[in-house]
Amino acid sequence: MTFDHPAVTVIGLGSMGSALATALLDRGHRTTVWNRTAHKAEALSARGALPAATPEEAVTASPLIVACVLDHEALHAVLEPAGAFLEGRTLINLTSGSPEQARESAAWTRSLGAGYLDGAVMTTPPGVGSPEMMFLYSGSSEVFEAHRPTLTALGDPVHLGADPGLASLYDAALLGLMWSAMTGWLHGTALVGAEKTQATAFTPFAVRWLSAVAGFMTAYAPQVDAGLYPGDDATVDVQIAAIDHLLHAVAARGVDNALPELLKHTMQRASAAGHGSDSYASVIEVLRNPENGR
Ligand SMILES: NC(=O)c1ccc[n+]([C@@H]2O[C@H](COP(=O)([O-])OP(=O)(O)OC[C@H]3O[C@@H](n4cnc5c(N)ncnc54)[C@H](OP(=O)(O)O)[C@@H]3O)[C@@H](O)[C@H]2O)c1
Structure with missing residues (x-):
């Protein structure tokens, strides 16, 4: 298999992480994957992904690491033991969390000499890879611009600003809007129903x-x-x-x-x-x- 786009590692192969890795593979990125429960990498390996045995091996396989696990506690449980290997690399965190957690993770990666972007995926897994779907990012604009071509494999990348907390802040605000709108629609549906x-x-x-x-x-x-x-x-x-x-x-x-x-x-x-x-x-x-x- 030949890969004509930059190497990327995806950490976390739940519904969303698997969709992210699939979109990267479809675009021709050499994609290394790691998941706590190893068998979830099998379907991706069959499509050409390279399974890593440990988080350390996953981190060292690529200059760009995309992480998408359940929450920030899981993110740190996975990445802290591999922290020394993040130096000189970039972590793109697509794990949902609060603005405060995003700022803490940005400070942590900075202390390790790594780049960081926090991100919010504004779609469900079937929408990943569609240029219609917003992916919100916040953090260094230099880091964002350096990786923008890779990020377009996932959706439409939108940079909100240098404060790493912004993507989580907008995510929370937009999800609140979604729940209000969807509950209003269901309420109206119940009425006419x-x-x-x-x-x-x-x-x-x-x-x-x-x-x-x-x-x-x-x-x-x-x-x-x-x-x-x-x-x-x-x-x-x-x-x-x-x-x-x-x-x-x-x-x-x-x-x-x-x-x-x-x-x-x-x-x-x-x-x-x-x-x-x-x-x-x-x-x-x-x-x-x-x-x-x-
Ligand atoms: N699904 C969506 O539509 C959607 C949309 C936007 C954002 N997101 C965000 O994307 C993130 C992942 O969501 P998902 O739908 O992919 O969830 P999921 O299918 O439940 O996957 C959760 C992932 O987190 C890993 N994980 C959980 N606890 C862990 C721990 N303590 N240590 C290591 N790994 C751990 C799981 O590993 P195992 O396989 O080993 O359990 C799995 O890879 C969440 O932050 C979610 O809010 C999801």
Whole structure:
């Protein structure tokens, strides 16, 4: 087998690590792999990956090491015994964690004379390798630029800045958005489902509506930055009246109302804090300061 792209090591061959190694192999990278449970390397070996016997052997096989294990505790359990071999290499950490953990790992690798980028994979394993999918990175821009061609094998690499904590920070914020949006979609699906509309029939409307919602977000972002929320399209008080229709329709059909009740309560706090005539963007004032409107 011939490899015409730089050598990479992948540490951690769970669902995500295996997808990362597969994408690198598909792009022609010489890919060394290591996993705590060794048999998970077998399918990748059959595709041309080189299994390492130990983390030390995995680290020394390539100048670039991509790690994707369960959490930062697992990352350090694997890499600390091999730490001396990281000198002069670069660690790209795609393990999920907090901004604080990312900053600690960056300081640890710096103390070893290694480069570091923290990353957030904004897709599930089947999306790895697609240029549509965002991979967020933070840390040294020199390190990012040096490895950008390799990182494009995994998805669309986006550099957020020099602070290594940024990728984890954005990851948490974007996952929060995803859970809110997906729970809202499932809630709406349960509501229309109570009148025998199938999820597959409702979902195209939900998807089309989300693109309109994306437009609202884009219009409101400058208001948030300015701290000025002109209510010239729809005010918080108008939305409070509208959410009562949702609460009523949901209650009448025996569907769970906890989500819209929380949303109404949050809007009422914004109104009580003086934002009733402002746009929905003003709700950020109670999110930023939980005492507002209480
Ligand atoms: N799956 C996704 O859609 C997705 C999306 C974005 C980000 N991520 C992140 O990617 C990371 C991996 O997720 P995954 O879905 O691949 O999980 P997974 O399938 O459960 O794999 C977990 C990996 O971590 C290893 N591991 C766990 N504890 C360990 C320890 N103490 N020492 C050494 N290795 C240890 C496992 O090794 P063994 O095989 O030996 O157990 C395995 O390689 C997580 O941080 C996750 O949040 C996942």
